[in-house]
Amino acid sequence: MTIPSSISAGRRTIGSVALGAAVVLVSALLGPGVASATPPPPEPAVIPAPASMTAVPGEFALTPATRILLGSDAPGVKAAADALAEILRPSTGYPVPVAAAGDQPATQSIKLQIADGSELGEEGYRLDVSPGTVLLRARTAAGLFYGVQTLRQLLPAEVESDSVQPGPWTVPAVHVSDEPRFAWRGAMLDVARHFFSVDEVKRYIDLLAMYKVNVLHLHLADDQGWRIEIDGWPRLTTYGGSTEVGGGPGGYYTKAEYAELIDYAQQNHIMVVPEIDMPGHTNAALASYPELNCDGVAPPLYTGTRVGFSSLCIDKQITYEFVDDVVRELAAMTPGPYIHLGGDEAHSTPHEDYVTFVNRAQEIVSAHGKQLMGWEEITGANVSSSSVAQHWWDDSEARTAVEKGMKLVMSPAEKTYIDMKYDASTPLGLSWAGYTSVEDAYDWDPASWAAGVPEESILGPEAPLWSETLENIDDVEFMAFPRMPGIAELGWSPAEGRSWDEYQQRLGAQGPRWDVMSVNYYRASEVPWQD
Ligand code: TNX
Numbered sequence: 465m466t467i468p469s470s471i472s473a474g475r476r477t478i479g480s481v482a483l484g485a486a487v488v489l490v491s492a493l494l495g496p497g498v499a500s501a502t503p504p505p506p507e508p509a510v511i512p513a514p515a516s517m518t519a520v521p522g523e524f525a526l527t528p529a530t531r532i533l534l535g536s537d538a539p540g541v542k543a544a545a546d547a548l549a550e551i552l553r554p555s556t557g558y559p560v561p562v563a564a565a566g567d568q569p570a571t572q573s574i575k576l577q578i579a580d581g582s583e584l585g586e587e588g589y590r591l592d593v594s595p596g597t598v599l600l601r602a603r604t605a606a607g608l609f610y611g612v613q614t615l616r617q618l619l620p621a622e623v624e625s626d627s628v629q630p631g632p633w634t635v636p637a638v639h640v641s642d643e644p645r646f647a648w649r650g651a652m653l654d655v656a657r658h659f660f661s662v663d664e665v666k667r668y669i670d671l672l673a674m675y676k677v678n679v680l681h682l683h684l685a686d687d688q689g690w691r692i693e694i695d696g697w698p699r700l701t702t703y704g705g706s707t708e709v710g711g712g713p714g715g716y717y718t719k720a721e722y723a724e725l726i727d728y729a730q731q732n733h734i735m736v737v738p739e740i741d742m743p744g745h746t747n748a749a750l751a752s753y754p755e756l757n758c759d760g761v762a763p764p765l766y767t768g769t770r771v772g773f774s775s776l777c778i779d780k781q782i783t784y785e786f787v788d789d790v791v792r793e794l795a796a797m798t799p800g801p802y803i804h805l806g807g808d809e810a811h812s813t814p815h816e817d818y819v820t821f822v823n824r825a826q827e828i829v830s831a832h833g834k835q836l837m838g839w840e841e842i843t844g845a846n847v848s849s850s851s852v853a854q855h856w857w858d859d860s861e862a863r864t865a866v867e868k869g870m871k872l873v874m875s876p877a878e879k880t881y882i883d884m885k886y887d888a889s890t891p892l893g894l895s896w897a898g899y900t901s902v903e904d905a906y907d908w909d910p911a912s913w914a915a916g917v918p919e920e921s922i923l924g925p926e927a928p929l930w931s932e933t934l935e936n937i938d939d940v941e942f943m944a945f946p947r948m949p950g951i952a953e954l955g956w957s958p959a960e961g962r963s964w965d966e967y968q969q970r971l972g973a974q975g976p977r978w979d980v981m982s983v984n985y986y987r988a989s990e991v992p993w994q995d
Pocket of ligand 1: 809856894
């Protein structure tokens with residue numbers, strides 16, 4: 465696919481007026497049947513690729529008079545309109561009022577509507593951009609929000625600026641009909657190995673939301689740190705959260721801060737899935753409370769990067785009181801249905817003990833009204849079909865999940881572990897699963913990745929970002945961009961017709977947008993970046 469020259473803001477109006485005039489002229493001379501032979505305009509570059517997008521001649525131009533009209537007072541319409549206005553106002557400098565549609569004329573307006581119609585899908589939307597108006601329809605607030613993200617990418621990159629830019633602010637005329645392939649389009653952030661502040665996580669949420677990601681899995685506890693306040697066990701955070709890999713000061717979220725994060729994610733239609741990794745990866749908890757250790761002796765805090773050396777004490781009653789308290793408090797903070805209890809790499813827990821522990825953990829999670837989620841190793845226990853397995857390495861464990869009737873989230877390390885280096889020269893990241901180029905991360909399909917794991921068992925893909933080597937949000941951005949949008953596309957867009965050759969063009973078109981947003985992305989030489 466070629467990138468339309470009309471994307472370059474300066475030439476846009478002239479280009480398309482000329483094209484519009486040519487269509488009128490040709491139709492007048494030859495009649496409508498012949499005029500339709502005029503090649504259609506190229507499709508604009510949107511990630512994730514919409515299920516269907518047809519470019520048509522013409523464009524919509526934002527002006528100081530542009531308004532956003534609310535088709536109804538249905539819940540979510542105003543929120544989506546406000547989200548759009550907040551994108552448009554700073555860069556255009558236009559007032560962009562949001563008002564009830566009532567009997568107002570539709571010209572010069574962007575109208576948002578909740579519409580019936582199962583063809584729109586639960587999260588789908590229709591976006592019709594024509595010279596006088598933009599009409600966005602969806603069945604749900606989420607659908608409208610996703611339509612806003614598409615409209616945003618149809619505008620010039622400078623729309624992302626937080627200061628007034630010259631424009632012009634044109635949107636190519638298109639008809640988009642879109643809905644996601646998978647219900648789960650996830651990203652995971654490890655805030656345990658290094659701690660990331662509320663503002664840093666919000667920034668990641670902002671960037672994820674642009675690509676229609678709808679799950680943020682937070683890895684909240686590991687050997688190196690415990691990051692979420694639990695009232696009954698205060699030392700988990702005051703002591704267990706006091707450091708991180710490398711010995712830095714660490715940190716943790718108070719309940720109020722965590723609630724703020726959940727709320728922010730919800731505004732961006734992102735569900736937070738909290739993970740407390742157990743029974744391994746628990747040194748921070750074991751260091752905080754000696755009674756959780758079989759020998760009653762607390763180990764020192766740990767700031768290295770080894771895995772697999774710690775375990776909760778499976779035979780002690782207090783272990784299950786601890787798990788119950790943690791899960792109860794976590795469940796109370798979690799609007800979504802899932803509590804992720806890790807379960808990976810429990811190399812210091814004998815297998816029989818591991819099974820005993822996961823069985824009991826599952827009972828505790830369901831007693832608090834939630835579903836257990838865990839890394840695929842949990843399939844070795846008596847897990848129920850309502851628990852969710854996260855595939856990362858072992859295809860046979862993924863198949864066991866299918867045999868048990870469980871659903872899976874697909875995070876194969878070789879493809880989705882975006883903490884892997886791009887290549888040997890990448891200054892950050894690990895390489896145990898190999899190097900993962902931008903193409904590698906894109907060039908696979910969740911439904912055909914593991915033999916015996918069919919599409920109907922798959923909730924969707926998720927890209928974990930482990931943070932052993934990542935100290936701040938700049939590091940996170942460097943590893944996630946440009947690979948994360950590719951995983952988001954695998955989660956959202958239809959598989960038919962997918963090709964790296966085509967995708968790399970659309971990816972290259974994101975560069976100017978990330979420049980405006982000061983995203984610290986890796987300018988991989990395999991991508992044809994636009995300036
Ligand atoms: C494996 S995969 C881990 C993490 C590490 C990561 C580093 C999995 C479930 N566990 O503990 O942080 O590799 O890439």
